[in-house]
Amino acid sequence: MLKNYKIIIIGFCAAILAACSGNSSIPDTTNWELGEFQYINQDGEQVGLEDLKGEVTVVNLIFTNCTTVCSPMTANMARLQRMAGEDELDARFLSFSVDPEVDSPEVLKEFGENFQADFTTWDFLTGYSQTEIEKFGPENFKTIVAKPKNGGEVVHGTSFYLINQDGIIIKSYNGLDVPYEEILEHIKILEDQQ
Numbered sequence: 001m002l003k004n005y006k007i008i009i010i011g012f013c014a015a016i017l018a019a020c021s022g023n024s025s026i027p028d029t030t031n032w033e034l035g036e037f038q039y040i041n042q043d044g045e046q047v048g049l050e051d052l053k054g055e056v057t058v059v060n061l062i063f064t065n066c067t068t069v070c071s072p073m074t075a076n077m078a079r080l081q082r083m084a085g086e087d088e089l090d091a092r093f094l095s096f097s098v099d100p101e102v103d104s105p106e107v108l109k110e111f112g113e114n115f116q117a118d119f120t121t122w123d124f125l126t127g128y129s130q131t132e133i134e135k136f137g138p139e140n141f142k143t144i145v146a147k148p149k150n151g152g153e154v155v156h157g158t159s160f161y162l163i164n165q166d167g168i169i170i171k172s173y174n175g176l177d178v179p180y181e182e183i184l185e186h187i188k189i190l191e192d193q194q
Helices: 002-020 070-086 105-114 130-141 180-193
Strands: 038-040 046-048 057-062 092-097 122-125 159-163 168-174
Touching: 057 070, 057 130, 070 092, 070 159, 070 180, 092 105, 092 130, 105 122, 130 168, 159 180, 168 180
Parallel strands: 057 092, 092 122
Antiparallel strands: 038 046, 057 159, 159 168
């Protein structure tokens, strides 16, 4: 009899903890804390972690001279941005350049325009050194960022990252074969929790 009570109590506690976790309906959360940053966007304006607070944000890592994954990823992000708008979600979008010494604000703006990016909710970031982004990427997004010393393209991850209103990286998704509906559902869950 006592054993049954223990099982009931453990089950009850687990249910309470799940309900209090805040992201219980989003499976396989990462819950990585996004570190402080203050960089510049395609318009030369400062954008930092504090600007993301209070908003749900989707992030990726790209660079404009990329000949493989970056254009498809940016097209996918643009599609996700349009879909979020159609669903009346207040999501924000952020693309960190992994080749900041080439990707000036002007270059990033032209790149974004090629994909019909809506710059009112999407910032393309630069204004840091190659060394900084090669440290920032792995520390925050648990992905490689490496520019070969002998030339060649920057090696980087191809995920989209969902960040909650408190600056916590909640989940990562495939940025090439994008689960659009799943991401939109998770954005809505986070917005409803606010």
